Amino acid sequence: MHTVVCIKQVPDSAQIRVHPVTNTIMRQGVPAIVNPYDLYALEEALRLKDRYGGRITVLCMGPPQAEAALRKALSFGADDAILLTDRAFAGADTLATSYALAAAIARIREDMPVDLVFAGKQTIDGDTAQVGPGIATRLGLQLLTYVSAVGEVDPENRRIIVQRRAEGGVQVLETALPCLITVLEGLNEMRFATMADMFRAARHPLTVWDREAAGIEDITKIGLKGSPTVVSKVFAPRPRTTRAELIEAQSGQPNDLADTLLAKLFTKHPQLGRQIVRRSS
């Protein structure tokens, strides 16, 4: 089984700041990390490899510095890493990004058939959740989004069963391979690479593809040219004015705390008490 995992290097959004004057994101000094959802995707691919064998190729589009993200993926146990980098890709929105990544996966397929493509449900910098579905659509792959657990895979009959989070419950779905899966947070815990893996990752030759190497001829489909999205205005949200309130009870006992909390709630929202009384009666 050959799995491709799409990863993206993103600024650590926990440490990101907005420039107070220009309202642009200040990337300087903000550490770059692998998009956390993509790590769940990678770990899920690694677990399938542990169970069924096969190969994992990680694919990343980004500037040359994104090499660090790929080396990290290699240290966890990916077999190959491809960096898709070209100035022509700069300024890509989700449409252009999915075009480039789909082209690269099509190129990968020429050397070795791809059974599964994994991606995180979304990136923490763009938050669109569009690139995974975009790739699936362009490549004609079955698409499973918001997957919370990967179940059985039947390589023989080329079937896979997953759990998918949906409104009001969990769907258990079966589909045919090849397919693309975007995964949710928390469905696994990332492994801790061994020292040997760290050495292998540091030494592994990285495959670097520019536009031509990825087999992309139409430059109107990639980068800024291929991106119809227009950012018309950027603004920082107004800071919240209402503050959290710390409720203290004299004794510190749970019962007293609960009583104090309820008293506060009912004083503030008298109709709440009336409703509860009405329902219970």
Place this chain on the structure above:
Amino acid sequence: MNEKFDAIVVGAGPAGNSAAYTLAKAGMKVLQLERGETPGSKNVQGAILYSDALERIIPDFRDDAPLERHLLEQRMWILDDESYVGNTYRSDAFNKPPYNRYTIIRTQFDKWFSGKVQEAGAMVISETTVTDLHMDGNRVVGVKTDRTGGSVYADVVILADGVNSLLAKKAGFHPELRPKDVALAVKEIHFLPEETIDSRFNVSANAGVVIEMAGKITNGMVGTGFLYTNRESLTIGIGCLLSDFRKHGIAPYALLDKMKDHPAIRPLIEGGTMKEYTAHLIPEGGYHAVPPLYGDGWMIVGDAAMFVNSVHREGSNLAMTTGRLAAETMIELTADDKPMTAKNLARYHEKVKTSFVMKDLKKYKDMPKVLENNPQFFTAYPELLNRAAHELLTVDGVEKKAKERSIRRSFVKSRSWTGLMGDAVKLWRAFQ
């Protein structure tokens, strides 16, 4: 299968990076191990970069290192509760390249430095904690890490794991840090537009100002405060001996808040938005606290070896210099085909001793003790100096002789004649 390197450098701060870079540049097979998520992610400094120390390692660092402002002006303030007396040195000679000192933001600078180390050919592995040393008798032959199959071997292990060198402690090279040998410093970075900083500090075109502060801001504790101008932000911080924080029961952040509220400081940082809050230990034990620097198969560099000149607020340059000297020692021994025994590595100690590093530490060897035992330097004197200035500068019809008399009396009343003499002698001796 276990890997073997020429050298393993533990830690990716200024000392470790200098050592790893110098060794790799000389063609050595180097492994650098860093505990943090990325090199630099755990590092904290004021921060001022002293060009000289880095120039001796990377001569053309100015071409691409992320530097904030070169320093044009240095102010030294002695603060009372609502005033300060101070002196300033500003010279256009500091405004001409090559600049001697810069403010830097360490996360950016360390990323750059680590990039250089990797370009030079060292293997840098992060998120890996060295948990112990591999010993063969008395000889260090490698390290153990927290990763599975985590043993790695080398001819020399260079300990550059910072102020609280757990490794040196565990190996018994270094006693447990004493609270009076380390300062706890806290700092904040406040964003302000470049133009605001330029006009507020009377500078332009990437020139910057340093303000070093002592006096009542430390609440009687041994310590100093500082304010540095970065390109688009100000760094403000304060540090005092850990033992004093404990004794006085003051929270570091409260001390910093109080300092920021000082009437001379508040207007300088006004309107800024806080971007970052960090805290770190600084080894300030000085000369007497420096541990043995080498042994069979190991050397210790930078903060881990207590190389900080607390009087002149220098540390990173001592770290870079000792990192380089350790590397050069190893390169020379390799060239001479000599084994990395304690006897041969003693050459590193010699190099440190004859460099400014040990000479400066030796010059101030009694300073920590003098300051620790004489809190008046942080309380009574700032008050006396400020009141004297106030008295002299207030024009109120009192004759100058009477003013001088009253100032003299205030000094004698506070410290007594013998006390004043004693303090002068103590301070003079400590500076010798």
